[in-house]
Amino acid sequence: MIRHRRLAALFCLVAVLGLSGCNGVQPPGKRVGGAKQTKPAKKPNIVFVLTDDLSWNLIAHMPQVLAMQREGLTFDNFLMADSLCCTSRATIFTGRYPHNTGVRTNFPPDGGYEVFKAKGGEQASFAPLLQKAGYRTALLGKYMNGYRPHDTQGGTRPYVPPGWSEWYVTGNGYPEYNYNMNENGRIAPYGSRPQDYLTDVLANKGLEFIKRAHGSSQPFFMEISTFAPHGPFVPARRHVGKFPDLRAPRSPSFNEADIRDKPSWLRSHRLLRKPGMDRIDAGFRDRVRMVQSVDEMIGQIRTTLKQLGLDRDTYLMFGSDNGFHMGEHRLAGGKMTAFDTDIRVPYIVIGPDVPSGHRVREAAQNTDLAPTFLELGGVRPPPAIDGRSLMPFLRGTKPSGWRETALIEHVKPPPSPADPDRQDSAPGAPTTYNALRNDDLLYVEYADGEREFYDRRRDPHELNNIVATLPEQRRRHLSALLYALTHCTGESCTAAGRSR
Template sequence: MTRHRRLRLRPAGAPVLILLTLVLALAAGCSGGGDARPGAAKAAPAKRPNIVFVLTDDLSWNLVAHMPQVRDMQARGLTFDGFFVADSLCCTSRSTILTGRYPHNTGVRTNFPPDGGYQVFKAHGGEQASFGEGLRKAGYRTAFLGKYLNGYQPGDAQGGPSPYVPPGWDEWYVTGNGYPEYDYNMNENGRLVRYGHAPQDYLTDVLSGKADDFVRRAGATGRPFFMEVATFAPHGPFVPAPRHAAALPGVRAPRPPAFNEPDVGDKPSWLRSHPRLRKPGLKAIDNGFRDRARMVQAVDEMIARLRRTLAERGLDRDTYLVFGSDNGFHMGEHRLAGGKMTAFDTDIRVPYVVVGPGVAAGRRTGALVQNTDLAPTFLDLAGAAVPPATDGRSLVPFLRGADPADWRNVALVEHVKPRPTPEDPDRQDSAPGAPPTYNALRLRDALYVEYQNGEREYYDLVRDPHQLTNQGGRLPPDRQRQLSALLYALTHCSGAGCASAGRTR
């Protein structure tokens, strides 16, 4: 029998508290009825804000078209068009998000030991360095829901009397293998709960209910709160909620110019080995993309539910809602059937959208920002100290409408090819034909890649935005030496040195 704990939602909260919140917000100019025109600035928050962070798994930019709530967030907030991950792989990206450090400083280079995974993150002090600890010490009530790090086992007590809850988190609702969306165990504040295969056990919906419950309870206390909801959607095996199983019948994978690329003769050797996709492969790609689009419907509904609750409680005026992804995902581009880990924009460029107090409606920025910047942003919003070892920078100036003149003009991407591991659901990317170990620079107008085997890629993104023509073998020697030196500096940087290195060309 499935053990399924029903959520107990508390009453709507004290009317006096809500009225006081409204009065404070109006006095500070934070009313939700402000100017919603693109570029219209709002006033800064009157107190330490709440933060809700929705992190999806493998969600690529081409799925946002199927998420009306996220598109509405874009209309009412700030979109980071130039957001890049430091490695397009789940555990490495999430470790960077939690600490604000590049993979070469977290020690997490792949999803599983010996080069990465949860145990490596923990052994390198990642849990103590995470922003959760900083926020909690600053007086925030914190909650983490959903997917933590690859290799985490929700029932592992780690020497204690009950399942382990990492430091920094007041509330913890986390599972390990939630990819099928059913039949999983969840660590609920140190208590292991089993979920089965009933419709109500669909993981994204369970997380939605628990997230809504936390917001209601935490919001009623008047104490600032932070909540991360990390879905497994839309990661494979691409299982949509039952109510969405037949949705979007006509949707198929987009066909940008790079789709099933006709000529890969100029590409590095790992990619030149890929034949053109045929009808069975193209059909599988379309079916997979359709199910991914179906999966994100439940995520979009969760966002809608959270936004309604925040508005009903008067909390939206003091709450930042951040939506994003741990990495992108290719489906057919450059002849690649489905996956991530490459240095192409399909994999490293991801959606990030923020709404909240002080954020202008309809604003977009093309500044090069990275997942290293999330931890310092959350700490900065909370008025907490940002550790000196943090490689990223706070994005708060962008939320206030500024474009810092000293911002980085290059993003670092570093990737270690995973070793084949039976436990890894992404182990197909360790097989022959996947990209070897590489480091890359993503500039505003170019992409430069150095592979461990000595091969190089260079794409002029002004003339070739879809990264079709590799000019790595035709770079002027001076330019190549300059890029290689910059890449070396960034892959060996730490703390403030990363910001300095990222401002050079």
């Protein structure tokens, strides 16, 4: 366990708690003048497209997403509380940090679907609350690592978790072909035909759901969770061969020349040579090819919503569960680090009254998604939620007392041959750490006692670890704040995050 000075931490937490307050929840809708409103405003529809391992450097190759940026709101500093698939998804569903969900890795005993379910994650998810509020809900694609679509959970049919009106979910969809899907409690096999490509199947089922929901008086929430662009990087056949000359971006951190200031887990990495860089370039091309299907799906959803007259009542959000590095800091491919390549991901929203072409600089997190969906549905977020609703930003305003500092936490998983993310659970991957991230800094404390500090104003690519130059008082303050955030729950997370 990472050690901290408890008295200093408690003092820090008490101080920030003194600034805390409560925010009421007001269901979104058109403003009403002096006349009394006799009919409640219609609740908006919500479409959430969640990708897997999508990094910022792919957005330039997604014209439909670029159009969303021009017409909607972009969160420039959307940060994952843990850059790992299952931990991130547990946080997205519940609005709780990983230290509160209990999902710390992708597989038991520290994580995975079994742990999420055993710790009440399905009941704590936003889906049952939205369904109770009158929403027709649907989940399509990926759920949680370790989920098996054929598992009956003691029943007579394949299990569908509570809160979901419609369920089209598979377990191992990473190859994009040859998978089984739980379709509302019935197993449907898919093969290797072009029309079986998973992202396209999800797109078609999503459009069918929208059309069915259009004929209902219920508002709807639909999450399409793609496996793209996660490895093994299999694009649709119509996109194979596109972008033949594309290379992975060469940012200042790419194949970092001097890593003597880095922690020991990273210092073991040698400079990338040409064969390794060629593999990175080939992987990046295939990732760009994969997201073409996702981008086409975005366009199809927008067209269908407009044709049905639903675009004026529907919020469409696009994002990712975590980022992905490919060559930065000598790391060939993966995630789980506290570097921006892994924790800072695209989140873009269009919908009623969302300001066009607007960008938000404030730090948002995946803890904020559940309370946002709930507020859109007119539901008061439960006290156990650690995040805050993003709705003020969607209305073009900045909420008072917004977080100044975000928490990043990560537990190094043991190697597992069944883990598609095992490339980063091997030796040479980051050890267990907790971190603070804001506009000014990235501060990391590792379980083995090593530390990192980057001045992000002067060093946005996080090249120079200057932790040794920090005054002792500054180190104590950062350590105390980190302790407060890693031990927070609910409103105390909001309060602690206001400090820097």
